[in-house]
Amino acid sequence: MRILHTADWHLGKNLEGCSRMDEQEAFLNDFAQIVKNNNIDLIIIAGDIYDNPNPPARAERMFYNTLKKLSANGERLTLVISGNHDNPDRLVAAGPLARDHGIIMVGTPKSVVPVGEYGNHRVINSGEGFIELEINGEKSVILTVPYPSEKRLNEVLYGAMDEEEERLKSYSDRIKTLFETLSRNYREDTINIAVSHLFAMGSEEAGSERSIQLGGSFIVDGSCFPKNAQYIALGHVHKPQVVPGTDRRARYAGSPIHYNKKEINFKKKCFIVEAKAGEDCNIQEVEFKLYKPIEVWKCKSIEEAINICEENKEKNCWVYLEITTDRYIREDEIKLMKNAKNDILEIVPKIVGENSEEVDINSFSEKSFEDIFKEFYFKEREVEPQPEVVDLLLSIIREGEDEDETN
Ligand SMILES: [Mn+2]
Structure with a gap:
């Protein structure tokens, strides 16, 4: 049998x-x-x-x-x-x-x-x-x-x-x-x-x-x-x-x-x-045959990622893009990648900065929430947040604190 x-x-x-x-x-x-x-x-x-x-x-x-x-x-x-x-x-x-x-x-x-x-x-x-x-x-x-x-x-x-x-x-x-x-x-x-x-x-x-x-x-x-x-x-x-x-x-x-x-x-x-x-x-x-492979593309920069997508636009595969970068990936750059290569499943930025070595958690406690937020925003977006944004965020947090006290 x-x-x-x-x-x-x-x-x-x-x-x-x-x-x-x-x-x-x-x-x-x-x-x-x-x-x-x-x-x-x-x-x-x-x-x-x-x-x-x-x-x-x-x-x-x-x-x-x-x-x-x-x-x-x-x-x-x-x-x-x-x-x-x-x-x-x-x-x-x-x-x-x-x-x-x-x-x-x-x-x-x-x-x-x-x-x-x-x-x-x-x-x-x-x-x-x-x-x-x-x-x-x-x-x-x-x-x-x-x-x-x-x-x-x-x-x-x-x-x-x-x-x-x-x-x-x-x-x-x-x-x-x-x-x-x-x-x-x-x-x-x-x-x-x-x-x-x-x-x-x-x-x-x-x-x-x-x-x-x-x-x-x-x-x-x-x-x-x-x-x-x-x-x-x-x-x-x-x-x-x-x-x-x-x-x-x-x-x-x-x-x-x-x-x-x-x-x-x-x-x-x-x-x-x-x-x-x-x-x-x-x-x-x-x-069995491999019908449509899943691939992980590791790129050293945003430019390299865009180029790789361009060069492999005809390739029939699923792609996870891992991009090492020191800054935020802009919407227009993501669009360039996705327009060139179909079937990109995920774009994962691996952020490295000059001071990325290690973050000392203890140093947070000495800073105000406002400063931590400003630093984070700058790191992600490369610009200072607008004062209105900071005020809005802080007012929301204050409201939350007030509510906690009434309960
Ligand atoms: Mn099972």
Whole structure:
């Protein structure tokens, strides 16, 4: 059985308010081609299909178009679980229609996938948290644990442990109990896989995920995953990687495109897993294209920044401009940069002045508020503030003080 593992598509995600859906659409077209070229039997999408529980219509349209292409008239199966960004009910709403196309959708750890035909293949057995598939004579048991929030985890564990035991166990221990219980469905004659969306300890984050929930209590470690799983397809972390302590069986596929500037230092990819019952999997990587890179341009002066924007006006990329300057960047200069280069996301001045070395905070207390303000204004604007401005500011502050006294 040839399985392709991907995750964290985050369809509809913005970057500083700019849409990435053109890039996402380009990726999805290429992705359908990768699936076709590699004779994939089963595609696993390990959560965070959308960036938002209420995704834009275009994102949903792109997703359904892609699922239809992947299916090739029911020839291929696709398994989708929800991540923390997805609304599980909404994600699986199209499940009954998608079934003819070989698409299996799992919203929560407690969801039970109906047994029966899916496209040209079959789900021959299922229960809370697992399915057994048959594809061209090969059987596979897949444990399905969509994003296990504390609440959803307790729902599925209810009854597996007595109350006292449950209360004492950490999140990580409870995930371990869940996987242990579910892994009893694995057999020697089946290809044994697991899919989940969670944060495993030792994984390197890259900024896009709000994963350290509740002070880190939602972190699990590699030993939580079943020992007899041949491959564990994970979603949540955007950098592709192997989870430490799992003999390279548990992996994050990562997101398909760079979603912020912290992610630009590593390549984007998916994993193709060749699996047979009772054997170690053979795993290959397929790298994704870079559709529109995010770049950080560091400039030593405002003039240099304007020139760089001019010189690179044809380049298709997102830009963060960092400009070292000893003065305020004027509106007309910002306009020059933005008119030359499209898709400037942010212009950050790094102010250095003659007396910028270090500001002695104690020296503030000896100065009046009026003097501190005047100095600040001069530093930012290079001119003295008009007396009316200073008077107005001081009168506002005095009003505030008066109010405080009456309360
Ligand atoms: Mn996630």
